[in-house]
Amino acid sequence: GAVVSQHPSRVICKSGTSVKIECRSLDFQATTMFWYRQFPKQSLMLMATSNEGSKATYEQGVEKDKFLINHASLTLSTLTVTSAHPEDSSFYICSARDWGGNTEAFFGQGTRLTVV
Amino acid sequence: AQSVAQPEDQVNVAEGNPLTVKCTYSVSGNPYLFWYVQYPNRGLQFLLKYITGDNLVKGSYGFEAEFNKSQTSFHLKKPSALVSDSALYFCAVRERATGGGNKLTFGTGTQLKVEL
Numbered sequence: 001g002a003v004v005s006q007h008p009s010r011v012i013c014k015s016g017t018s019v020k021i022e023c024r025s026l027d028f029q030a031t032t033m034f035w036y037r038q039f040p041k042q043s044l045m046l047m048a049t050s051n052e053g054s055k056a057t058y059e060q061g062v063e064k065d066k067f068l069i070n071h072a073s074l075t076l077s078t079l080t081v082t083s084a085h086p087e088d089s090s091f092y093i094c095s096a097r098d099w100g101g102n103t104e105a106f107f108g109q110g111t112r113l114t115v116v
Numbered sequence: 117a118q119s120v121a122q123p124e125d126q127v128n129v130a131e132g133n134p135l136t137v138k139c140t141y142s143v144s145g146n147p148y149l150f151w152y153v154q155y156p157n158r159g160l161q162f163l164l165k166y167i168t169g170d171n172l173v174k175g176s177y178g179f180e181a182e183f184n185k186s187q188t189s190f191h192l193k194k195p196s197a198l199v200s201d202s203a204l205y206f207c208a209v210r211e212r213a214t215g216g217g218n219k220l221t222f223g224t225g226t227q228l229k230v231e232l
């Protein structure tokens with residue numbers, strides 16, 4: 001199947017700083033990528049849909065100024081958590097679909113963000 | 117609106133015994149159905165999908181799932197469980213209709229524990 005690479009896998013940052021998470025589709029082009037947040041022992045919550053070359057679509061209740069998404073190319077989307085606070089600590093996962101034919105989404109390895 | 121229900125938070129089974137992880141769904145049109153597995157601090161791995169055709173779908177690692185339209189179910193099964201199957205399993209649905217959106221809706225997840 002298609003491969004989605006997410007980096008970093010783990011990051012610890014100080015409160016008030018910003019953190020950037022990268023999501024790359026390695027062997028296919030992804031015009032659309034998805035960013036999820038997962039709390040411990042809970043399901044995935046869709047945060048936003050990242051569209052190549054245009055603004056991201058945010059789900060209700062997700063602060064767009066807090067979670068900046070950039071999808072500048074067909075293989076790369078980034079999520080920047082700005083002015084991070086301890087309550088932003090979570091597991092963030094990206095996914096992408098290969099619009100060439102696969103109907104399933106492929107997921108990155110996830111990023112464990114800890115804000116101290 | 118589409119939704120997925122996984123009624124069991126945890127399923128325990130002895131190694132070598134068959135396992136079933138339950139999933140029911142709700143969509144307004146025809147569904148695409150998926151099963152994913154998640155190991156600790158990792159992203160989701162695709163297991164199998166139902167698009168159309170045979171109701172019994174075979175996937176990775178010996179898993180299979182049966183689509184039952186009348187019961188709106190898509191239970192995950194494996195004839196003989198392994199300890200290494202212990203993980204968190206997610207069922208997901210996406211509406212098939214054009215313009216129905218690309219969003220996957222996930223169930224709350226079922227923790228599978230396979231013991232010796």
